[in-house]
Amino acid sequence: MIDHNNLEEYQEPMNYDLEFGGETGKYDFFLELAKSHPENVLELACGTGLTTIYLAEAGIQITGVDIVEPMLAYARHKAKDLPVEFIEADARTFESDQRFSMIYLTGNAFQAFLSDEDQIALLQTVYAHLEPGGIFVFEMRNPEGNDLSDEEEESWGTFVDTDGVTVKVSGTQTYDAGKQIMHWVTIRDWGHRKTISRIACRFTDNKALQHLLTSHGFIVEHQYANWDKTPFEPSSPLVISVCRKA
Incomplete structure (x- = not known):
């Protein structure tokens, strides 16, 4: 079941x-992999196409799938005539006649699949749409390398919005250890207004x-701690998994 709060x-x-844009190290990581598997690439949970469009600009034939139409609408606006198609669909139930040489998720999107059933449905989608020997790549935060304790509101940083306003970002976190689920509340303060998601x-x-x-x-071929391919260790905050369809 989707946690609709996630869509806020x-x-x-x-x-x-x-x-959240500008992660060129991450984009280059996926581009390098895509160039090794260039026939047809699929990004699930693509959002506004930050990574999708970067690959398309490099000539990769790519499809992006996401469940949030406003994000896809902006992705299509940015893509213009690039070799990319954006499709509104749930990654757990997405169906296509196409088969892909590479499928990936990023932005820690794997963690949005909150139950065993959700994770299995996602993996079944990926397996069904990968060509034989195709690769599946995604990252997630490693529980052993992150502080999962409950935290009251604290500052998380700032960004400059479309109007040039500096927005203060803060939030809280509450962890449900039984379900292995972290609940974050993000507060963005524009000075004249606040939003909560x-x-x-x-x-x-x-x-x-x-x-x-x-x-x-899937065969897990590599696990990295960051986008420069530092080998993963048990205490690494991030784990990037590169897998191959068996």
């Missing part, structure tokens, strides 16, 4: 890009993740 974070796509993310242990992947037809 994605209603202002232009400001979303200004707050909620998001829930599941923290999956890496050992459980590897078992989940191998039991659903």
